[in-house]
Amino acid sequence: MKNRQKPLAITMGDPSGIGPEIVVASLSKSSDGLKNIVFGCPKVMERAVKLSQSDLVVRVLDQIDEAEFSPGVIEVLQTSCFDTLPPFGSVNAVCGKAAYDAIVQSIRHAVAGRVSGIVTAPIHKEALSAAGISYPGHTEILADLGGAERVAMLLGNDEVRTVLVTVHCSLSEAIKRGDYAAQIAAIRLAHEGAIALGFKNPRVAVAGLNPHAGEGGLFGREEIEIISPAIKAAQKEGINVSGPWPGDTVFMQARKGQFDIVVAQYHDQGLIPVKYMGLEKGVNITLGLPFVRTSPDHGTAFDIAGQGIADSASLETAIKYANQLVRSKMKDTA
Known part of the structure; x- marks a missing residue:
């Protein structure tokens, strides 16, 4: 079953929040051979690796099929690229746009069947609004771009x-x-x-x-x-x-x-x-939705972002549930 399962897309979340660091923390732990691709900015993820004092190495992808899923490597599909990394803990329109772009790309790949599901790190609604994005949150973006009649x-x-x-x-x-x-x-x-x-x-x-x-x-x-x-x-x-x-x-x-x-x-x-x-x-x-989507049940935690103290437990749970739901879906369609 695992061999047939396509990778999960994990979005980086708002770069000014705890999303990137809890993604790194989650992927630093044993994944039992499961495949994950982070959608976001490689520079943001590299900063998160340093912040987390992790031994993981960021590998940049232009296409999903370039992923090798080698041990100790975070595969990052580049959906944005910062010239200057944004500060932690503040609402930033550029961060809102980068977080949104990662979500949009993950949805496109999920709809096309190139990923088995999506796990989203936290975004900030004010940052989305500052970027001129009218959606109030993940759920509405996923429903609209994912083609769901009702979610x-x-x-x-x-x-x-x-x-x-x-x-x-x-x-x-x-x-x-x-x-x-x-x-x-x-x-x-x-x-x-x-x-x-x-x-x-x-x-x-x-x-x-x-x-x-x-x-x-x-x-x-x-x-x-x-x-x-x-x-x-x-x-x-x-x-x-x-x-x-x-x-x-x-x-x-x-x-x-x-x-x-x-x-x-x-x-x-x-x-x-x-x-x-x-x-x-x-x-x-x-x-x-026509694909699996999970997320942690907390926000961007701007007050502690960048301090290396964010708890990744909820994101780890979201990844676990995403894999469980994907396997259940695969079993039903087998």
Whole structure:
């Protein structure tokens, strides 16, 4: 299986953040023979190697098929090149553009089937905006350029997993976007995502939008008019889904083992419970794409960038999950 598996694309992230150094730290550890290609600026990655005091050597690629995957070497497909390396810890339009270019190239190679999946290091949304890039984050870039009709964010660790109905938007906008189509799409993607993670008949719980899941309509009617009909429709499709459950207790029940995955209505409802258990344990998976994509569940950490103290555990987890999902996908299509 490993011999058939094409390399993973790992984007460098924002050059002013911790992305490059945690990429180096992750690749410095045993990869069990797995193949990875970093998409980004070779000079940025060389600085990260020096910062990490790693013995790895950066090898620059013009094409993916030039990769040799020799021990002790980081293969870097050049998607940008800095004349002067940017400072650590600050929002920089040039860094936003470089991070974006790495993502775009990784998507193109994934769509073409030249890489088995994508693992993205953290980017900074303000840097993207400063570069004139209108996307609010990775998920939207991947959905648009990856050709996906609808995607969902799955964030999880070994104890709790959640899929979001809405992602990067204001709370008022999330309420508008959480219509019937968004609800049933998130339920389906949660079901499919949990199966890919190894759950044979996943128990999907759907969180309510309002306090106490609306309390029978006293605190809002979204549960009655939108969420419940979507749950019933998904049940008719054979999905083992229940709810809507109160958002303040559903994650506790999932952690106790009552549910395998929770559909959350908006960004913070789903991400706070997962991140509270530790950023180093979490992974972000984008569902609905024609290729595998994972990432760590933390940001660029400008406050510690360049100090050589960033923890690479979450990125290592993202790489592990990406390989697991790729193998699952290969098995299904064999």
